[in-house]
Amino acid sequence: MARIKAQDAGWRGSAEGWLQAAYEALKEAGIDAVRVMPLAKRLNLSRTSFYWFFEDREQLLAALIARWRDKNTGSLLRQSESYAESISEAALNVFECWLNPEMFDSQFEFAVRSWALQSPEVSQEVAAADQARLAGLAAMFRRFGAEPEVADARARTLYLTQIGYITMNTREEAVERFQRIPHYVTIFTGKAPKRRELDRFYGKFGYAQTDPGVFVPLADTFEEAVSE
Incomplete structure (x- = not known):
């Protein structure tokens, strides 16, 4: 499946972009696939950029x-x-x-x-x-x-x-x-x-x-x- 493109928020992506990546990963491979590093690779972003939008993985899961x-x-x-x-x-x-x-x-x-x-x-x-x-x-x-x-x-x-x-x-x-x-x-x-x-x-x-x-x-x- 094609990688999800980062949203229009520069090199950090966006909260919606990270959430969309998590949503696709969950549907494709289950909750164990919804982790920061695999999502960063999917979005072609750095792992640290995730924390501009979410405090931790639990906040992403809540979203x-x-x-x-x-x-x-x-x-x-x-x-x-x-x-x-x-x-x-x-x-x-x-x-x-x-x-x-x-x-x-x-x-x-x-x-x-x-x-x-x-x-x-x-x-x-x-x-x-x-x-x-x-x-x-x-x-x-x-x-x-x-x-x-x-x-x-x-x-x-x-x-x-x-x-x-x-x-x-x-x-x-x-x-x-x-x-x-x-x-x-x-x-x-x-x-x-x-x-x-x-x-x-x-x-x-x-x-x-x-x-x-x-x-x-x-x-x-x-x-x-x-x-x-």
Whole structure:
């Protein structure tokens, strides 16, 4: 992988540059790879330049956890609170997290959960994130009329299924996942998603469903419409 370029802060790099290097190293090789000297080599900077921005490695690790919390937990909670006309559409809002790494980084999630196996402090962070995410999802179900016990069970079913995907390091092509999504929504919410809800969801990722289980890039459907 290409080395991360130092940010525009002269020979010392920048706090964001060091953090980005740590983030990439964590995802690639785990927490043991997140050390000052290897990061300095990755950035082509001196080891001492690190200390212009961080007091020590622990402060850098805390910044990594903050990034994970803000990105993954923050995105999931925002999506669970997004406007929706039905519970199935609300679930599809959350599903955007699973397909958009800019919104929810599954590799980052896997790396942090692996790190938690070695660190009681990080394990506590993960447990707190899990509780916050489950609470947000349960609130989403209650918003659409579910009783508290039902909302809790449905939230757990939805969330723990996705955490299973992540911890098992499951790989699916987007189209393969699309084929399962209507069934997942029905199982998780008890309501089958409407075609227009699914069309909006697929469209956000640049696809259209032409027949059941058949997906094509939107650019192809546009070209077909123009040629007719």
